[in-house]
Amino acid sequence: xxxxxxxxxxxxxxxxxxxxxxxxxxxxxxxxxxxxxxxxxxxxxxxxxxxxxxxxxxxxxxxxxxxxxxxxxxxxxxxxxxxxxxxxxxxxxxxxxxxxxxxxxxxxxxxxxxxxxxxxxxxxxxxxxxxxxxxxxxxxxxxxxxxxxxxxxxxxxxxxxxxxxxxxxxxxxxxxxxxxxxxxxxxxxxxxxxxxxxxxxxxxxxxxxxxxxxxxxxxxxxxxxxxxxxxxxxxxxxxxxxxxxxxxxxxxxxxxxxxxxxxxxxxxxxxxxxxxxxxxxxxxxxxxxxxxxxxxxxxxxxxxxxxxxxxxxxxxxxxxxxxxxxxxxxxxxxxxxxxxxxxxxxxxxxxxxxxxxxxxxxxxxxxxxxxxxxxxxxxxxxxxxxxxx
Amino acid sequence: xxxxxxxxxxxxxxxxxxxxxxxxxxxxxxxxxxxxxxxxxxxxxxxxxxxxxxxxxxxxxxxxxxxxxxxxxxxxxxxxxxxxxxxxxxxxxxxxxxxxxxxxxxxxxxxxxxxxxxxxxxxxxxxxxxxxxxxxxxxxxxxxxxxxxxxxxxxxxxxxxxxxxxxxxxxxxxxxxxxxxxxxxxxxxxxxxxxxxxxxxxxxxxxxxxxxxxxxxxxxxxxxxxxxxxxxxxxxxxxxxxxxxxxxxxxxxxxxxxxxxxxxxxxxxxxxxxxxxxxxxxxxxxxxxxxxxxxxxxxxxxxxxxxxxxxxxxxxxxxxxxxxxxxxxxxxxxxxxxxxxxxxxxxxxxxxxxxxxxxxxxxxxxxxxxxxxxxxxxxxxxxxxxxxx
Numbered sequence: 001x002x003x004x005x006x007x008x009x010x011x012x013x014x015x016x017x018x019x020x021x022x023x024x025x026x027x028x029x030x031x032x033x034x035x036x037x038x039x040x041x042x043x044x045x046x047x048x049x050x051x052x053x054x055x056x057x058x059x060x061x062x063x064x065x066x067x068x069x070x071x072x073x074x075x076x077x078x079x080x081x082x083x084x085x086x087x088x089x090x091x092x093x094x095x096x097x098x099x100x101x102x103x104x105x106x107x108x109x110x111x112x113x114x115x116x117x118x119x120x121x122x123x124x125x126x127x128x129x130x131x132x133x134x135x136x137x138x139x140x141x142x143x144x145x146x147x148x149x150x151x152x153x154x155x156x157x158x159x160x161x162x163x164x165x166x167x168x169x170x171x172x173x174x175x176x177x178x179x180x181x182x183x184x185x186x187x188x189x190x191x192x193x194x195x196x197x198x199x200x201x202x203x204x205x206x207x208x209x210x211x212x213x214x215x216x217x218x219x220x221x222x223x224x225x226x227x228x229x230x231x232x233x234x235x236x237x238x239x240x241x242x243x244x245x246x247x248x249x250x251x252x253x254x255x256x257x258x259x260x261x262x263x264x265x266x267x268x269x270x271x272x273x274x275x276x277x278x279x280x281x282x283x284x285x286x287x288x289x290x291x292x293x294x295x296x297x298x299x300x301x302x303x304x305x306x307x308x309x310x311x312x313x314x315x316x317x318x319x320x321x322x323x324x325x326x327x328x329x330x331x332x333x334x335x336x337x338x339x340x341x342x343x344x345x346x347x348x349x350x351x352x353x354x355x356x357x358x359x360x361x362x363x364x365x366x367x368x369x370x371x372x373x374x375x376x377x378x379x380x381x382x383x384x385x386x387x388x389x
Numbered sequence: 390x391x392x393x394x395x396x397x398x399x400x401x402x403x404x405x406x407x408x409x410x411x412x413x414x415x416x417x418x419x420x421x422x423x424x425x426x427x428x429x430x431x432x433x434x435x436x437x438x439x440x441x442x443x444x445x446x447x448x449x450x451x452x453x454x455x456x457x458x459x460x461x462x463x464x465x466x467x468x469x470x471x472x473x474x475x476x477x478x479x480x481x482x483x484x485x486x487x488x489x490x491x492x493x494x495x496x497x498x499x500x501x502x503x504x505x506x507x508x509x510x511x512x513x514x515x516x517x518x519x520x521x522x523x524x525x526x527x528x529x530x531x532x533x534x535x536x537x538x539x540x541x542x543x544x545x546x547x548x549x550x551x552x553x554x555x556x557x558x559x560x561x562x563x564x565x566x567x568x569x570x571x572x573x574x575x576x577x578x579x580x581x582x583x584x585x586x587x588x589x590x591x592x593x594x595x596x597x598x599x600x601x602x603x604x605x606x607x608x609x610x611x612x613x614x615x616x617x618x619x620x621x622x623x624x625x626x627x628x629x630x631x632x633x634x635x636x637x638x639x640x641x642x643x644x645x646x647x648x649x650x651x652x653x654x655x656x657x658x659x660x661x662x663x664x665x666x667x668x669x670x671x672x673x674x675x676x677x678x679x680x681x682x683x684x685x686x687x688x689x690x691x692x693x694x695x696x697x698x699x700x701x702x703x704x705x706x707x708x709x710x711x712x713x714x715x716x717x718x719x720x721x722x723x724x725x726x727x728x729x730x731x732x733x734x735x736x737x738x739x740x741x742x743x744x745x746x747x748x749x750x751x752x753x754x755x756x757x758x759x760x761x762x763x764x765x766x767x768x769x770x771x772x773x774x775x776x777x778x
Contacts, residue, residue: 003689005722005723006690106499106504107499107500110495110496110499110500110504111496111499114665114715114716114717115495115499115716115720117721117723276503286745289745289748293748296748300392300739301395303739304737304738304739304740305739305740305741305742306739306740306741306742306744307742307743308742308743308744308745308748309743310742310743318767319764319767320740320764321740322738322739322740324738326503326737327503327504328503331504332506333394333737334394334506334733334736334737334738335738336738341738347723348693348715348722348723349693349711349713349723349724349725349730350689350692350693350694350695350711351693351694351695351709351710351711352694352695353694353695353696353697353699354696354697354698354699355695355697356675356678356697359678359682359685359697373769375708375709378707378708380762380769
């Protein structure tokens with residue numbers, strides 16, 4: 001049976017002050033599986049964090065749980081966060097944020113006398129490959145959908161597409177034109193906080209300074225006093241994308257690279273060059289997809305979720321969801337942070353051998369009054385075990 | 390769906406040249422889940438390793454698999470093994486052996502640019518708690534069973550009980566006497582290799598040199614030219630066990646500490662002091678067990694498998710088995726090396742969103758010709774999905 005792993009530290013995210021923070025997925029998964037939770041509030045969201053924590057504290061009292069089952073701490077991550085990760089009673093860590101901070105937590109946890117798992121979600125460019133038939137049949141529709149996906153929430157989704165690949169021809173040129181027109185029309189909007197906005201501008205400037213980068217589209221800049229970020233797209237070719245590691249780094253905000261390949265083989269080379277991603281997307285007709293078997297196999301190795309003819313920004317909370325992926329998308333490719341399987345982050349198996357039924361955890365007792373699915377003599381079953389058997 | 394994690398490195402074990410080595414559990418789990426395997430042969434078992442590898446190579450050819458799906462390498466662990474763990478294409482590592490070597494592999498894997506999971510099984514003392522009612526009712530029977538468990542395979546099982554706890558009274562004294570008599574009668578036997586035997590003698594000498602340790606039993610020593618190990622037991626009290634960390638270190642061979650508590654509270658303190666274990670065992674009558682609820686809760690946190698009125702040396706390969714445990718029993722408390730769940734070591738989830746059925750992996754396609762259990766709209770089902778739905 002899967003049992004609680006022990007006290008869990010959750011780091012509030014900068015970009016998701018609700019769903020990936022104090023009362024977000026990791027806290028829900030850890031509490032649901034029977035673990036106490038200590039949340040380190042993100043320094044940019046102290047008020048939101050307190051409001052959510054207060055609601056959880058009231059729920060803890062109302063449910064008759066021990067008060068220690070949930071705590072919220074404020075303070076600098078490199079002091080408060082690190083101390084929590086190194087505490088001998090801590091058993092697991094959930095984090096969503098930058099690659100630098102996530103890796104530092106992972107390293108601190110791995111260096112403990114007793115190493116513990118760190119589920120850090122760090123960065124993803126969510127590549128989108130648009131194949132020739134799809135470009136020919138519905139390039140303008142894809143351009144419109146892509147614009148929405150790149151600029152949704154001012155580009156502050158971890159699943160925002162930041163790399164868009166196509167093989168050069170007249171249809172891909174038309175697509176770029178349509179995408180540029182759509183993107184230019186996006187109104188500027190306020191980003192989550194000034195830190196994200198400043199980082200967006202800094203990384204944009206670095207990208208624009210690359211001699212291989214060509215401007216494709218820039219929306220009207222917003223009001224600098226309102227920490228607004230405008231939508232931007234740059235063009236580059238595959239050899240330059242492979243040569244410049246900066247192009248493979250996440251730019252958090254409403255930005256995308258459009259990467260042009262000479263041919264299909266160069267698209268596959270571009271896919272093989274990808275680091276680990278949360279998602280990878282292919283747009284194609286049935287004919288396109290039949291010819292893209294090798295590309296799909298590469299993308300399955302690179303990403304935790306592979307989409308066909310969709311956009312990655314929507315993340316459904318469901319049993320089939322995987323929100324995770326190979327490093328550096330996350331530090332543990334074996335687990336998801338969204339969907340019912342997220343519960344598996346904070347459990348460990350325990351085998352109870354020859355226990356009298358009454359000493360077993362309730363779900364393992366013979367009677368099975370809740371009709372849980374259990375494996376009995378190798379077969380899945382919701383049945384009770386008859387007395388005396 | 391769970392998919393292969395990628396190339397797996399398996400380290401052959403010193404103590405299990407078959408079940409935990411070239412063709413052992415990790416190799417079987419990795420191959421069964423679709424991963425290529427590279428085995429690093431244990432230096433003490435080069436011939437056995439080659440014989441097993443040759444059988445696997447023939448099976449690879451007979452099955453029409455690519456030759457690269459399985460390889461065996463020989464050489465020093467700190468050179469060949471480390472190089473394999475650091476190779477950029479390596480995706481997971483399985484190891485059974487010493488705490489020092491296991492931790493070194495874990496650290497090397499965690500320090501990689503892309504960290505990878507290491508499943509190292511390192512050490513376990515498999516504590517056994519014998520409660521007063523059980524001592525009174527069947528102390529001699531438990532002594533006989535314990536002797537078998539301590540000396541099975543010359544004490545070279547990772548599940549050998551090395552720490553036996555009881556609260557002092559006349560029944561526990563009788564038990565110790567019976568256990569000593571049984572142990573003294575055990576014939577010496579040849580250990581797996583001279584390295585294990587030399588290490589056994591060295592750790593025995595260190596244990597015997599502790600001033601708090603009292604000799605309890607020593608069987609006839611064997612023939613030193615045959616690398617034989619004789620059964621030995623020492624006595625110590627709980628405060629001394631807590632004071633001397635050496636007592637909590639595994640002595641690989643037919644040896645056990647008998648640890649005497651003043652009372653039940655001291656038994657619980659001894660349990661709380663335990664490091665992570667593969668197994669923990671309690672012998673008790675129904676009355677004993679009702680009073681041992683707190684002890685059982687402590688042991689569940691300390692061990693991957695908890696047994697009542699049995700001995701831990703038998704490890705059944707079954708869906709219910711968990712052969713794993715908190716550090717330092719293993720480096721990853723979330724996974725087992727034995728039983729059907731061992732397959733989970735070498736897989737990662739992938740979500741296929743909006744794939745046409747024919748592009749999905751076969752188990753996810755609508756028709757489900759093999760009647761696999763799948764989750765459809767939140768419900769477990771072996772049914773096919775009707776066309777057009």
